[in-house]
Amino acid sequence: MASMIHVKPVPAFNDNYIWLLHRDGDKRCVVVDPGDARPVLQALDEQGLALDVILITHHHPDHTGGLGALLEHRDVPVYGPASEAIRGVSHPLREGDTIFLDALDLELGVLDVPGHTAGHIAFYGDNMLFCGDTLFAGGCGRLFEGTPAQMHHSLEKLAALPESTRVYCAHEYTLANLRFALKVDPDNAALQERLRLVEHQRDSGECTLPSTLEQELKTNPFLRSGDINVKQRAESKTGHRLNGPVDVFAAVRAWKDAG
Ligand code: ZN
Ligand code: FE
Secondary structure (H helix, E strand, O other): OOOOEEEEEEEEOOOEEEEEEEEOOOOEEEEEOOOOHHHHHHHHHHHOOEEEEEEOOOOOHHHHOOHHHHHHHOOOOEEEEOOOOOOOOOEEEOOOOEEEEOOOOEEEEEEEOOOOOOOOEEEEEOOEEEEEOOEEOOEEOOOOOOOHHHHHHHHHHHHOOOOOOEEEEOEOOHHHHHHHHHHHOOOOHHHHHHHHHHHHHHHOOOOOOOEEHHHHHHHOHHHOOOOHHHHHHHHHHHOOOOOOHHHHHHHHHHHHHHO
């Protein structure tokens, strides 16, 4: 039987997760979006793991700030977005590229997902999605460098992955996201149920991730701009007719930004 890949969250700052991956019986590990080196080095030490590869989804400091210190600790390959200037990235990637991670015996594909930042990428393979600040559990990233049309297109790409895909995003924003989602989609029973579950998880201090794409498709308003109820709520919020999913998406994003 093939050994399994463990994926564990390393909490950083207030609400970031740095994902740490390793395979049963192998000490080598892969780290995704290390905004801070200290919690990563502590986790490696505690778990007896050796840093082997670093993956980066976008240039923001809470995803890259630990690179310098980690590379000083061990000079490893760093895979990151080709169209963002990030000091320390040794292997620039864009959509269509694939990488093979020897430590995990795992191939990952790369998707371009602009919107939160202009060059944001996501990694997908073996039913796992590492999507940084593009798709969140119950939400999506703010549009710092992209248009609503770009972000909507990026989210559609992610939404087209298999429903069983596990979504490893980079922040614990789930509770606030779902509370907002309920304003947009108040009669959604799956959403009401998910909110209750996440409230319970957060009360016990648990990580709410990964979610699944199936859950996101049912409850995340940013993946549901084609839904008639979401559209009608967005229209009554803005006070005018919205023509198509991109306009609905833009209205819901602006609604959340204003809240
Ligand atoms: Zn970010
Ligand atoms: Fe972030």
